[in-house]
Amino acid sequence: MNMDYINKKLQEMLSEHRYQHSLGTAIEAKKLAERYHSDQDKAYLAGLLHDCAKSLSKEQMKELLNDEGYSEEFLSCKTVMHAPAGEKLAEREFEITDADILHSIRYHCYGKEDMSLLEKIIYVADKIEPSRQYNGIDELRKLAYENLDKALLVFISHSIKTLTEQNRYLYENTIRAKKYYDDMVENKGKL
Ligand SMILES: [Fe+2]
Numbered sequence: 001m002n003m004d005y006i007n008k009k010l011q012e013m014l015s016e017h018r019y020q021h022s023l024g025t026a027i028e029a030k031k032l033a034e035r036y037h038s039d040q041d042k043a044y045l046a047g048l049l050h051d052c053a054k055s056l057s058k059e060q061m062k063e064l065l066n067d068e069g070y071s072e073e074f075l076s077c078k079t080v081m082h083a084p085a086g087e088k089l090a091e092r093e094f095e096i097t098d099a100d101i102l103h104s105i106r107y108h109c110y111g112k113e114d115m116s117l118l119e120k121i122i123y124v125a126d127k128i129e130p131s132r133q134y135n136g137i138d139e140l141r142k143l144a145y146e147n148l149d150k151a152l153l154v155f156i157s158h159s160i161k162t163l164t165e166q167n168r169y170l171y172e173n174t175i176r177a178k179k180y181y182d183d184m185v186e187n188k189g190k191l
């Protein structure tokens with residue numbers, strides 16, 4: 001499947017705003033891949049497709065997930081569901097077969113323990129792509145290019161804080177991811 005076709009199809013599936021965010025994420029992911037010596041084409045494609053399921057209805061997302069053992073709470077939250085539903089859609093509609101690309105779409109929203117380099121790149125690129133605007137983004141962009149694990153931990157921690165404060169659903173993967181990267185800092189001094 002060529003890139004023109006993918007772009008056209010994605011543009012039809014997403015709002016203009018979400019499409020621009022996807023393009024921005026693709027560009028940022030490619031730059032991060034260059035910085036961290038990862039496959040730039042894969043990073044671009046994963047960034048482009050990471051939110052491909054974002055405009056689907058809850059029912060469509062659930063159908064794509066096809067009862068894979070997710071909890072009822074998970075299946076009532078579009079914000080988390082769009083990520084694994086996006087993985088399925090990327091496979092079905094965009095013929096993506098690369099497991100690392102598919103997993104980076106699945107985990108871009110809630111993370112997990114011991115993420116692959118591409119998974120971390122997509123998670124972080126989504127948060128710092130050029131159209132994102134929030135307080136402190138310049139420092140976080142800088143951090144992302146200095147220490148990807150540290151940037152990842154900042155975003156995961158922030159996500160937990162925000163969801164908890166707003167009394168919103170927090171998927172256990174995110175908590176486990178924070179513990180994993182916290183422990184890495186404490187015990188191994190890797191970050
Ligand atoms: Fe997303």
Ligand SMILES: [Fe+2]
Nearest residue numbers: 021050051126
């Ligand atoms: Fe996104």
